[in-house]
Amino acid sequence: MQYDTTQATRQAQRNDQSHPVSADLIAVVIAVTNGEPRVLTIEQAQALPSGPFELDHRSLQSGLRAWVERQTGHLLGYIEQLYTFADRDRTGDARVQISISYLGLTREEQAERSPTHGWRGWYEYFPWEDHRVGAPPILADILMPRLLAWADVAEDLGVRRDRRQRVAYAFGLDDRGWNEELALQRYELLYEAALVPEATRGRDNGIPPAIPGRPMTADHRRILATGIARLRTKIKYRPVVFELMPPAFTLLQLQRTVEALAGRLVHKQNFRRLIEQQDLVEETGETMSDTGGRPAKRFRFRQTVLAERTVAGTKLPLSRA
Amino acid sequence: MQYDTTQATRQAQRNDQSHPVSADLIAVVIAVTNGEPRVLTIEQAQALPSGPFELDHRSLQSGLRAWVERQTGHLLGYIEQLYTFADRDRTGDARVQISISYLGLTREEQAERSPTHGWRGWYEYFPWEDHRVGAPPILADILMPRLLAWADVAEDLGVRRDRRQRVAYAFGLDDRGWNEELALQRYELLYEAALVPEATRGRDNGIPPAIPGRPMTADHRRILATGIARLRTKIKYRPVVFELMPPAFTLLQLQRTVEALAGRLVHKQNFRRLIEQQDLVEETGETMSDTGGRPAKRFRFRQTVLAERTVAGTKLPLSRA
DNA sequence: CTCATTATGCTCGCGTTGAGTATAACTAGG
DNA sequence: CCTAGTTATACTCAACGCGAGCATAATGAG
Known part of the structure; x- marks a missing residue:
């Protein structure tokens, strides 16, 4: 190999200085x-x-x-x-x-x-994240007032404005709308505002903030929030939901799973259209008649998709020109 | 703290077993x-x-x-x-x-x-990744024949089919089209097929594969490919390009930067439309008349967008229902 | 003054997607 | 058996995003 010397040098240098x-x-x-x-x-x-x-x-x-x-x-x-x-x-x-x-x-x-x-x-752990039956009351009743209060205690005007804007963005205030993918940003704001027990743990400032939501050891709840945010983003462009499904399922079961993850409801007919036009599933031939209405066809995930379906959304006007 | 005990237990257990x-x-x-x-x-x-x-x-x-x-x-x-x-x-x-x-x-x-x-x-390092002036000849002349040959040497029929499909997908064969975001997958295939020097390094099998593209120490080229792929994906939904731009620039300069990263050309008018409708930039008032044609307005990145522009593409039919 | 070159504005057509209407196929209760 | 309630499934429609192309404006070079 032609660059043995330099590589050896760097390796030695590294081992000298590295700490366990x-x-x-x-x-x-x-x-x-x-x-x-x-x-x-x-x-x-x-x-x-x-x-x-x-x-x-x-x-x-x-x-x-x-x-x-x-x-x-x-x-x-x-x-x-x-x-x-x-x-x-x-x-x-x-x-x-x-x-x-x-x-x-x-x-x-x-x-x-x-x-x-x-x-x-x-x-x-994140009661404010479930919007399937509408925005949880704790948001307007508890979280928002405290977050906005936190924003307003800042001395500096710039900091105050910055905090307000981040809160408004993360929690979909005004006309912005709720974005379920911002789960991590929301937890981080609550942490920064010292509204979760994890933020004040160890410091003896006495007053534990009584915000709904179960805390966790160390930064585990933050990691959980990271996972939730990642999953909520990923289900939209990769067929990862199927990892969570049994071998056979109805389209409504699939929809309920997606809704559970996203924390919000989806339009039933459009959901079906999206799933079917992407060729993600195929009928098993059986039907389910448990749920009180017309029997639903059972589907299974098409294994074929596994390899190729790495697609990727495009937001740039890429052309062949 | 209520769970001191269990936490201490786990911490002790961890330190016992942890290796540097x-x-x-x-x-x-x-x-x-x-x-x-x-x-x-x-x-x-x-x-x-x-x-x-x-x-x-x-x-x-x-x-x-x-x-x-x-x-x-x-x-x-x-x-x-x-x-x-x-x-x-x-x-x-x-x-x-x-x-x-x-x-x-x-x-x-x-x-x-x-x-x-x-x-x-x-x-x-990745000469096959630049498609701004069309697909590089080395692709059809060198890479594809060797990759397909590699796919065909597999004993098992399933492996053969799997390899062919992965190659076709990653390199946009047939009617699939080139996907610039798959830079990492392409490098990994070349590595798996032992077509890059990094794959055979250390083993004394003699014949170094003469594939264009400069190798790097250890797995650094793989890491570079990871960075390229990440950046190519990210410029489409986050305004990260601006980190690479000078304080003021023309829209064509911005476009050329995006094209350089993506490795492919974009439609000029549509690029302008996209940038402007997103309110990412504002005019500085100056113009540039260097490039031989009509003078171009100079723009700067709108700092306001920094905080909120975390948007996120939606692929699910999310509704308020 | 003409041409090459880049900047910029505008239109068209198609595919995607949110949203709603209509119909089908069941179960439970009288 | 009939009816109401419930879920499944098929269509329709309109708005919008985006690829693509045409047209016009404003420069410099010769």
């Missing part, structure tokens, strides 16, 4: 059961499955799978990386902690009750 | 100069700026900025995380190496020539 860090793997594992999106938790629903990346892990992904299985007994299927961040103050010692988070999609199998781990509805 | 790893920060820094996308490199254009994450780095991002500045003298503006991966065999010792890669966008300032670092056109 420890790497944590954290999993946001999602399933949708009975039209409710659920997340796999441990420690009485206050933490996400996680553990250190170890030497005998073949890869980051397999390390994550091993930890999830060890802590919850659950085998993961589809996973994708979410985000990596570093935190010095987590463990207390001098070592820097790096956290690598993943999003996993599965189906909730036998619902075994365990005292330590289990599935929890994700709207328990 | 070293974390590397790797930067894909992009600028567009004279209509050419360029990447900041070190080691005679064969490596990306990188270095270990150290104790005195305040955060991953600041550590990355420090390394880029130390190695190239360049100060970074906008950066975003790309991907994190682990690699056991990189350093040789037992320690596991974690690499965290970032994408940075800037403008190429004073073009100081340095023997060790400098800006390189990114199409030097």
Whole structure:
């Protein structure tokens, strides 16, 4: 190899200066059961499955799978990386902690009750995110007043305006409309405004902010918000919903799953049109007549789509010219 | 705090089992100069700026900025995380190496020539990615025959079909059309087919594959491909192009920058329409009359948009129902 | 003064998508 | 058996986004 020398130099330089860090793997594992999106938790629903990346892990992904299985007994299927961040103050010692988070999609199998781990509805952690039956009252009654108050306590006029604008944008004030993909921005605003317990934890300022929504260990709720936002974005351009569905399903079941994730309702006829014209599903031949009305055809996901369907939205006027 | 106990337990468990790893920060820094996308490199254009994450780095991002500045003298503006991966065999010792890669966008300032670092056109590394003047001949002449040959050497019929389909999809064969966002998939296919030197490096199989395109150290070219793909996707729904533009510019300059990144041309009138209707820019009042034709108005990016423009494409029939 | 060149405005046509209407096929209750 | 309630499924319509092309304006070079 022609550049052996320089590479060796850089490698040596690197090893001299590198410090040991420890790497944590954290999993946001999602399933949708009975039209409710659920997340796999441990420690009485206050933490996400996680553990250190170890030497005998073949890869980051397999390390994550091993930890999830060890802590919850659950085998993961589809996973994708979410985000990596570093935190010095987590463990207390001098070592820097790096956290690598993943999003996993599965189906909730036998619902075994365990005292330590289990599935929890994700709207328990983010009650303001469920708009399927309209905007939750806590938004107008509790969150918005406190957020706007927080914006207004700022000394600087510019900061005040900036805060108001970010709140208005993230929560769809005025005529902006609710955007379900901004779940992370909303949590971050609540954190910044010290309206969630995680923000004031450790500091002894006494007054815990009484905002609805269950907190989590460390920054796990923030990671969960990241996963929710990612999933809400992704279902719109990739057929990932099917990872959450049973082998056969009706179009309404599929729609309810999407609605559960998005936290809002969709137009039934248009949903069907979209699914069918994209050739995502095929009929199984059977019908379901459980739900009280006309029997629904059962569908299955067309495996063919898996490879090619990586499409990608286009917003630029790209042409062949 | 109510869950101190369990948290302490988990923390202890974690420290017991955690192994030291070293974390590397790797930067894909992009600028567009004279209509050419360029990447900041070190080691005679064969490596990306990188270095270990150290104790005195305040955060991953600041550590990355420090390394880029130390190695190239360049100060970074906008950066975003790309991907994190682990690699056991990189350093040789037992320690596991974690690499965290970032994408940075800037403008190429004073073009100081340095023997060790400098800006390189990114199409030097991926000559098959530039379709601004049509599909590069190397595609039909060299890459496609070899890729299809690779697909056909597979014993198993299923593997053969799978490879052919992936190649056809990634390279837009048949009627599929070229998709500039698949830069990473294309590089990965070339790697899998052992058509890039990086794939056979270290193994003494003698014959280096003579495919156009400059290789890089370790997996740096793969990381560059990741950055290119990310950027090509992102310019379509976020106003990140402006990070690459000077304070004032004409619409054609903006268009040329987008085209340089996308590797394909866009329809001029439609590009203007899109930019203007989104209120992304405002006139400065000046005009430019350098380029031989009617003088062009100069524009600047509207700062107002920064906060709110997080939009997000919608592919689901979301309704208020 | 003419031509080449770039800037800029405007129109057309098609496909996508939000939204609503109409009809079909069931179950439950009298 | 008939009716109301419920869900499934097929169409229709209008607005809008976007690819594509035509037309006109304003320069500099020769």
